[in-house]
Amino acid sequence: MRILAARLNHETNTFSPVPTPLASFEPKYDGDARTFGTGSNTAFGAFVDYATKRDADLITPLAATANPSGPCPDDVFEALIAPLLRAVAGGVDVILLDLHGAMVSQGHEDCEGELLARIRALAPDVPLGVALDLHGNISAKIVENCDCIVGFKTYPHIDMYATGAHVTRIIEAMLSDGLRPHMALSHPPMLPHTLKMNTEVDCAMTDLIAQARAAEGKNGVLAATVFGGFGLSDIAVAGLSIVTVATATDKATSLANELARSAWDRREDFVYVEQPLAQSLQEARSAADQPGTGPVLLLDHGDNCMSGGSCDNMDVLAAALAEGMDGIIAGPICDPELVATLTQAGPGATVDVTLGNKAIAKGFIAPQPPLPLRGKVTGCSDGRYVVTGPIYTGQTCDMGRAVVLQTPQATILITERPHEPWDLGVFTSAGIDPLKARYLILKSRMYCRPVFSPLSRAMIECASGGITSSDYSLFSFERLTRPIYPLDSITGWPA
Template sequence: MRIIAARFNHETNTFSPVKTLLESFAPLYGEEALAFGTGSATAFGAFVDHALAQDADLITPLCATADPSGPAPRDAFEALAAPIIAAVRDGCDAILLDLHGAMVAEGIDDCEGALLARLREAAPDVPIGVALDLHGNVTERMIANCDCIAGFKTYPHIDMRATGDHVLRMMDKILSGAPKPNMAMVHAPILAQTLKMNTEVAGIMTDLIAMAREAEAQDGVEAVTVFGGFPLSDIADAGVSVVVVAQSAVMARAVAGDLAAAAWRGREGFVYHEEPLKASLARARSAAEAPGNGPVLMLDHGDNCMSGGTCDTVGVLQGALAAGMAGIVAGPICDPEVVAQMTRAGEGNAVTVELGNKVPLPGFAPTRPLALSGTVSFARPGRYVVSGPIYTGQTCDMGRAAVLEVEGATVLVTERPHEPWDLGVFACAGVDPVAARYLILKSRMYCRPVFEPLSRAVVECASAGITSSNLGLFDFQKVVRPVYPLDPEMEWAPPGK
């Protein structure tokens, strides 16, 4: 059996000024893609290991992932789609794809739908199975051009490989001669805030995931996924959707409609109400005085790397220092100029820098960098291996990194925007984040599996950044209106209800 497995991931923040280039995807082809996938804690890894276990003729034309950022150039999308399409045209028995579901390129608002349509045209009768991110903005074009879809059920995403296994179970049935299943999607007009999709706390998303698992236990239902969507991707199909794979088309539509109706009834639960930064700082100070171990984890979610943030805003750090807070560890803050300056100064030497606030944010008033004087304690390459549970074993590269010791704070500065996946972010630079009194991270969710258990409290800090949780700050042009909560008085019911 000839199986094609590929990974092609990008979550696009259409408001982000962070450029997405071909090299941003760090594409791997052929044997290098296979090596990455083997044993990987991703859906692609599940595909690769399953095919190898079957002694299949496995083709891995592409493994490419870019951190969330602005729309990709059209030619980058075409260059990365081409090897997958070429491999399919050479002939195959099955196609397994690890995609995101919210990728936008210049002139293509639905990259996944465009790729799947081309693959379906190239191989009309070959089964196509797709794993998607929980934040996918799923479209009818995606549904029409594949045979089964399953998406993550956790956020933070710790079930990427399990989702690949789910796709494989459905594909194995198809390949063994069972009738192809039916798929149905119902799109609920809700722009859900990502901070309200946390599946590790009680809330509407947790309730819907429980309903999805319950529905999957029914005879004839093979997969039920509640996609929260990615609200900062301004396309027509942005928002919440429910996708059901079932033996019966009637059952698929019924289950999708029921869950979409439940999402609509609980729509207020998808709205995140920010508190002013001053209030968050006061809560952090109170938490630091309370009994407990570890730092107060302060999440700068307005400038979140994994939602397309620049990682160079300094409002939370500046506010904390101005409030007299001390014992701070902050970072990574992306400022290549400051990294270069600190590297030239050298470890152990004094330096004065103008940190951050250098990337203009569309729609936001410009702000000045933060002047800091201190000592360089580290200036070397910032590389580490993730210990888990997300991307376990993967080597991460922050570019050159530098640590600045100032009165009240230790600040990690990097050449590249980088999500704090792991303690290794700081440990590779000689910093112990757990020893801090306050730990300021540019993250919404992905840091939590590692850092939250080590912290005495978590305080979400709103900052003026391109990943703000206040959707009212963004000029939406393409999303279909009315949509909640931008149009709070709207009414809606799923088809047939």
């Protein structure tokens, strides 16, 4: 048996000014792709294990993942999918794909749907299973061009491998028992906020997912996924959707509609209302004076790398400095021009510089002027470190060159690339101990939490005017299907 397994992941923020060249995907092909997948906590890793257990001829034409950023050029999308399509055209018996569900190129607002349609044209009868991210924006084109879809049920995502294994169980039943899955899609007009999808706390999202889990394995239901969607993508189908897989169409449709209705009834619970930044900083001051150990963690979720943020918005840091707060450690802040300048100046140099607020996003509010600072360069590094866990444990990360600037109030880590602070190594690799901070400012929404939250005395979410803001009024939506809640008032859904 010839099993094709591949991975292509990108969550596209269509408003983001961060470019997405081919190199950002770090594509791996054939044997290198298989090596990447083997033992990894990804759906692709589960696919590799499944093929190995089946003693199949495993074909791995591609493993490519880019951090969230702006739409990729069409030639990049074509270059990525070309080896995959060639492999399908060569003849395979099973196709297993680890995709995201919210990838956009300059010419395709539904890259996953486009890819699956092309695969179906080449292999119309080959069993095709797909694993998707909880933040996928799911189109009818995606659903119509595969046999089964299973999405993550956790955020932060820790069940990637389990999701892939779920896909393989359905595919195995197709191969061994003659199963013919039926799928249904329901797309209530909702654009949830990402900060309302945290499955580590009790909320509407965890309730919906529990309802989906309870339905699986009963009444012919093979899988049920609540996709929160990715609201920072200006495409027609952005938003919450439900995908169900069952042994009959009526069973899949009934459950999809039931879950969609439950989501709609809880729609207000998916709205995140930002509090004013000044109020957040006042809370931070109060928290710092309370008993406890560790820094007060300030999350600049409006400039979150893992949602396409540029990591150069200075709103939170500038406001904290203006308030007279000190003992601050902040970063990583992306400013490649300044990194070059400070690297040339070298450790020990005292410099007057302007930091951040240099990435301009089309169709978005203009940032404030760059932040003027006077400080000393206290360290330079190559920006590389190995993750100690619990997310991406053992993976080597590269922030580009990194420089440390020390000012009277703050120690600032400045890097060449936007980078998610998901490990202490982000700071320790540059000679900074983040736990010595009074206030630790991170450009993050969710992925920093498993590491930094247990080590902090308090955590406060801070609003900024960055490209990943939860304030939808900052975004100029043009392609999004309207009306949609909470942008619009809607009555009478479903009709």
